[in-house]
Amino acid sequence: MGSQRLSVVVTRRLPEVVETRMKELFDVTLRDPDERMTRDELVAAARGADVLVPCVTDQVDANLLAQVGDKLKLIANYGAGVDHIDVQSARQRGILVSNTPGVVTEDTADMAMALILAVTRRIPEGLAVMQAGTWQGWAPTAFMGGRVGGRRLGILGMGRIGTAVARRAHAFGLQIHYHNRRRLRPEQEEEVEATYWESLDQMVSRMDVISINCPHTPATFHLMNARRLKLMKPTAVIVNTSRGEVIDENALTRMLRTGEIAGAGLDVYEHGKDINPRLRELTNVVLLPHMGSATVEGRVEMGEKVIINIKTFADGHRPPDLVVPGML
The missing domain is CATH 3.40.50.720 (NAD(P)-binding Rossmann-like Domain)
Known part of the structure; x- marks a missing residue:
């Protein structure tokens, strides 16, 4: 040169x-x-x-x-x-x-954790009530979410970011499970007490929270398709800070609307900024403008x-x- x-x-x-x-x-x-x-x-x-x-x-x-x-x-x-x-x-x-x-590893992992907390503890619903000025004061059964500690977190893609999510989630008392192309070394698993699942289907069907942390490649396009989303427990939530194309967004929207999945926290979308309008209307969904690394x-x-x-x-x-x- x-x-x-x-x-x-x-x-x-x-x-x-x-x-x-x-x-x-x-x-x-x-x-x-x-x-x-x-x-x-x-x-x-x-x-x-x-x-x-x-x-x-x-x-x-x-x-x-x-x-x-x-x-x-x-x-x-x-x-x-x-x-x-x-x-x-x-x-x-x-x-x-x-x-x-x-x-972007640590920043994206922070955002994944924030979405897990926001969805399970219904933070946006509380926020909306406060911003609308309609809060009636404390009530014993209002805005009841779920306890994060003790839940099973299934991480899809255990690279740098997936591992960083695991470390945070482990500190919050979640049980760490993961599916990856390759199994981690024993000492890496021990650090966060992670359980490896060779079968993604089996992992998905048993988790309380799914976090998407794999890149978008031809092999991961719609990895969470309608069939796999249907395997999720109706009480489970899914969080995506990776790439929107990994989830079939229309199938996810349908299942969130019918209560087949309890909630979702999304920072990325299948069609960039063209988000399914039905997804935007749901109260059990936290949507962010691709700000994981921001x-x-x-x-x-x-x-x-x-x-x-x-x-x-x-x-x-x-x-x-x-x-x-x-x-x-």
């Missing part, structure tokens, strides 16, 4: 300190105003840059990659999940893909990881957070 500064295009506004540092290091084009790029804008951005810095709202698929020409050499994703990028196609075209793993510290650290990946690449080395198709 030599001493010539890399041209970098960023698709969304990033924290100011990140943008400032990028300007110092690279020939960077920042996004203003902070709106999602249209398809044509994204193609143009990818065409004119050595490095593209997209995020979860940008679809970098095979069709787009076919239009970008030879200049683009690195897609330095701002975020851990890369299900919006066709990594295979990128690699075939000699374009490297990097991400920002590990940074801490000042987390978002700045994500930016720092992006910068390190680009800088390492510019210096002629392999980016530390390189995504290879075999990992997916």
